[in-house]
Amino acid sequence: MLYINGEWRDSFSGDTIEILNPATGVKLSEVASCGREETREAIEKAHEAFQTWKQTTGLERAQLLKKVADLLRENGEEIAKTITKEMGKPITEARREIISGSNYVEWFAEEAKRIYGETIPAPSFDKHLMLIQQPIGVVGAITPWNYPLSMVTRKIAPALAAGCTVVLKPAPSTPLTAIKVFECFHQAGFPKGVVNLVIGPAEEIGAELTSNPLVRKITFTGSTAVGKKLIRDSADTVKKFSMELGGHAPFIVIADANVDAAVDGAISTKFVNNGQTCICTNRIYVAEEIAEEFGKKLAVKTSQLTVGNGLNESTQVGPLINEQALNKVESHVKDAIDHNGEILCGGERLEFPNLKGCFYKPTVINHAKETMKIAKEETFGPVVPIFTFKTEEEVINKANDTHYGLAAYCYTTDLGRGLRMMRELDYGIVGINDPAPIVTQSPFGGLKESGIGKEGGKQGIQEYLEKKFVSILIE
Numbered sequence: 001m002l003y004i005n006g007e008w009r010d011s012f013s014g015d016t017i018e019i020l021n022p023a024t025g026v027k028l029s030e031v032a033s034c035g036r037e038e039t040r041e042a043i044e045k046a047h048e049a050f051q052t053w054k055q056t057t058g059l060e061r062a063q064l065l066k067k068v069a070d071l072l073r074e075n076g077e078e079i080a081k082t083i084t085k086e087m088g089k090p091i092t093e094a095r096r097e098i099i100s101g102s103n104y105v106e107w108f109a110e111e112a113k114r115i116y117g118e119t120i121p122a123p124s125f126d127k128h129l130m131l132i133q134q135p136i137g138v139v140g141a142i143t144p145w146n147y148p149l150s151m152v153t154r155k156i157a158p159a160l161a162a163g164c165t166v167v168l169k170p171a172p173s174t175p176l177t178a179i180k181v182f183e184c185f186h187q188a189g190f191p192k193g194v195v196n197l198v199i200g201p202a203e204e205i206g207a208e209l210t211s212n213p214l215v216r217k218i219t220f221t222g223s224t225a226v227g228k229k230l231i232r233d234s235a236d237t238v239k240k241f242s243m244e245l246g247g248h249a250p251f252i253v254i255a256d257a258n259v260d261a262a263v264d265g266a267i268s269t270k271f272v273n274n275g276q277t278c279i280c281t282n283r284i285y286v287a288e289e290i291a292e293e294f295g296k297k298l299a300v301k302t303s304q305l306t307v308g309n310g311l312n313e314s315t316q317v318g319p320l321i322n323e324q325a326l327n328k329v330e331s332h333v334k335d336a337i338d339h340n341g342e343i344l345c346g347g348e349r350l351e352f353p354n355l356k357g358c359f360y361k362p363t364v365i366n367h368a369k370e371t372m373k374i375a376k377e378e379t380f381g382p383v384v385p386i387f388t389f390k391t392e393e394e395v396i397n398k399a400n401d402t403h404y405g406l407a408a409y410c411y412t413t414d415l416g417r418g419l420r421m422m423r424e425l426d427y428g429i430v431g432i433n434d435p436a437p438i439v440t441q442s443p444f445g446g447l448k449e450s451g452i453g454k455e456g457g458k459q460g461i462q463e464y465l466e467k468k469f470v471s472i473l474i475e
Helices: 036-053 058-074 076-087 091-114 150-162 175-188 202-211 224-233 259-275 288-303 323-338 392-400 415-424 457-462
Strands: 002-004 007-009 016-020 027-032 118-120 127-135 138-142 165-169 195-197 215-221 240-244 249-253 281-287 342-345 363-366 383-389 407-411 429-432 465-473
Touching (some): 002 175, 016 175, 027 175, 036 138, 036 165, 036 202, 058 076, 058 091, 058 150, 058 175, 091 457, 138 150, 138 202, 150 165, 150 175, 150 215, 165 202, 202 215, 202 224, 224 240, 249 259, 249 392, 259 281, 259 288, 259 383, 281 288, 281 392, 288 342, 288 363, 288 383, 323 363, 323 383, 392 415, 407 415, 415 429
Parallel strands (some): 138 165, 165 195, 215 240, 281 383, 407 429
Antiparallel strands (some): 002 007, 002 195, 127 465, 342 363
């Protein structure tokens, strides 16, 4: 179902999208699929609603958002099962996503009451200078399938808190979770047109969002290639952007590191969501003198991970999202083998008698080289290569040798070295001995071709505000 101007409805054409469970191949549902016409209507309704929504107080917006956070928690188990069924992640991870997503809504509910201005010292006594902040306007939000709830709330919540209205396009493979989220917005009592949901092909919906002059900002999470296209397509209307794009995170293990802690950290950041996250480890760099020990321990623990249907409480790694993703993983592993990489564990598809999903064994590749595809391309799957290094300078250069700059990790027991790595790693997020650095109150975003702007933290709401300078001449 689409949600436009406070009403649930079908598309004009009657077209639908079939949603499949990636673990079983079983059809879950069909949802309405719309195009430019419905998207244009949603934008126009959002623009109309903006004229009154921007006049509400931060307290009023906060109260409504707090209701949404409460409803997400109340319906958390049902929504978590929806997440697992339509994109495959283990139910334990889906539950954590409910916590994260509702926390973002609550955080920005509070931030709505803290949109401050400034008084600027004037050059003469007869002038009064101020800076005020106002909402941008209609926001076009485009979200991915790998975090179908938290990516939605991390974009919608700050936009609404700032006083903007929203038209959201979720990934076509995971619209059921977005529908559940919008049911919470509807139940919370948001005014008509303030939040709108359009589901359908990117070519139709994206083209309208980028070309329509009523849309003043695009916020997007997805691949760098698509992000660049959205920027190009929006050039004629000069929109503002928040872009959370691709990543290729290095995981550095210095010789003085606690090897067992580093192994646990690598598994945590690599195999969460089956490696289908933009901040998961893509390259492990280990000091030569501990590389053999690290590789053996990592392979043993990786081979012990439980793979299966995400609805099973014991499952630690679920299926890949589709056959295309599985084929990409296989191609990266084959290329690594062709370049004399050594498979320490995994390296093949995994089949179950009663499941038809896209499963792949968690894989560790030793003797990785910069000539391998996996050294440069984002695999987005349960495969990790191990490189070695001799000096700190060498590993910094190797880690930074990419056009991505989202997240990086480093394990060391030397505080001084940790601080140097923090400064020298050219990434927007750096975890020192921490495989899970992302929290609600921190800014999330990358450098270089990994993105524009920040999500989360006090910085997140700023992305949806325009700063206006006012000069008053006092006669």
